[in-house]
Amino acid sequence: MNNLRWLLFPFALLYGLVVTVRNWLYNAGVFKSRSFDLPVISVGNLDVGGAGKTPMTEYLIRQFKDDYHLSTLSRGYGRRTKGFLLADVKPSATLVGDEPAQIKHKFPDITVAVCEDRVAGIERLQADHQLIIMDDAYQHRAVKPGLSLLLFDYSKLQGISLMLPAGNRREPFIGRKRADVIIITKCPANLSDAEQQRMISKASPFPHQQVFFSTIIYLPFTNLQGQPASVQIDNDTTVFLLTGIAGTGPLTRHLQAFTSHINHHKYPDHHPFTLKNIAKLADDFNACTEQKKLIITTEKDAQRLGEQGLLQQVSKLPFYVLPIGIDFLGDGRQQFNKLAENYVREHRTHHRIY
Known part of the structure; x- marks a missing residue:
């Protein structure tokens, strides 16, 4: 633990205590969690950013x-807005987030x-929709999702994770108990059965939880507008990589x-790019x-590069976007799809769209 973490460790203990008390109050019913009649799937993690939500x-x-x-x-x-907002056909990261x-x-x-x-x-949303998918909502206890997916980054699950602000953990490890499914993400594509068992031991699932393993797949390049782009990279190519995301290692x-x-x-993650940032890259x-x-750059970063104040400078540079899935x-794909489909089918209350 470096010196800064030692200095922040008492605050991490205090933060962990506050989160533990908050979760206890929800679990005891003092704070209310709202359930809904339509299927609600929550995707989240215990750490700050970078798990692939x-x-x-x-x-x-x-x-x-x-x-x-x-x-x-x-x-x-x-985003620079507040309250409920729908993304329009030309979404702005400033209005709704990247x-x-x-x-x-x-x-x-x-x-x-x-x-x-x-x-x-x-x-x-509930009157006009048949399914809600909540992104990054694991700590939002006011909603009780019908299916809760908890993600762990493969590389981070193997180390010690401290509570904020000394580390990146949002709540104690015991918080994983609320999840229905645990997904260990960003795994090597050739992860062995023995290594999978070791990672299951690290995740320490409860009896009610199923564990899946996922890996990143890199999709064909696009331009900033999302249109396909032909890109050839070899060892004679110099790549200038611009990122404002958590966990750039796999990329x-x-x-x-x-x-x-x-x-x-x-x-840093979600960094609002400035003209100075783009000028440095251009230089x-x-x-x-x-x-x-x-x-x-990444798909997420491309949303912030598309802001009006940057467009003139960004358009002068040969940007390509590398999407991921x-x-x-x-x-695991067949098993997970069946699990998710069964949940949605069994809990739908609206007529299905054909």
């Missing part, structure tokens, strides 16, 4: 969007809503398989004398 939410959208009138609901982290904007950009036919108060959000390792020449402009890019060079290891 949005890709998991998008996986669920793909599974259900053709058969159910669904909506996603999140807080809209980083992750909701990304979802609406990719799935324009579904409803994407943001609201700090998830109970109020569901109340606004950098993926790119290192193609080229060792990576210039990473790395910012570095223009100073590079290599013939083969390009700029790569997830897949389950082994026969």
Whole structure:
């Protein structure tokens, strides 16, 4: 533990105590958790950022969007607005947050809503929707979801995780008990059975919980508008990587398989890019004398790059977006899909859309 963590450790103990008392009050019924008649799936984690919640939410959208009138609901982290808001056909990260904007950009036919108060959000949505998927809502105890998915990052599950602010954990490890399903994300695609068993031991599931393993899959490149783009990368290519996300390790390792020449402009999660940030990137890019060079960013970052104040500078640079998805290891896809479908089918209260 470094010196800063030692200094923050007493505050982490206090934070952990407050969260523990809060959870006890919910569990005891002193604070009320609201259930709803329609299916509500929650996607969340115990740590701050980086577990792959949005890709998991998008996986669920793909599974259900053709058969159910669904909506996603999140807080809209980083937005400059308050209250309940629906993402429009040209979503703005400033208005709804980068992750909701990304979802609406990719799935324009579904409803994407943001609201700090998830109970109020569901109340606004339930009359016209058959399924609600809540992104990053594990700690939002005011709603009791029908199916709760808890995600653990494979690499972070193997180490010691301290409570905020000394570490990244939002609540004590015992909080995992509320989940119906545990998903260990960002696993190597060739994870062995022995390693899976070791990770199950690390996750310490309760008897009622099923455990799945997922891995990141990298999809074809697009431009900033989401249109397909042809990109060729080899070891003669210099990549300028711009990120404002948590957990960039898998992305950098993926790119290192193609080229060792990576210039990473790395910012904190949800970082609001400024003209100064883009100017620095442009200066570095223009100073590079290599013939083969390009700029790569993530889908989430692309939403913030599309803000009006940045467009003039961003449009001058050769940006490419590398989308990601997830897949389950082994026969996990079939098992998980069946589990989720059974839950939604058994708990629907509205007529199904054909």
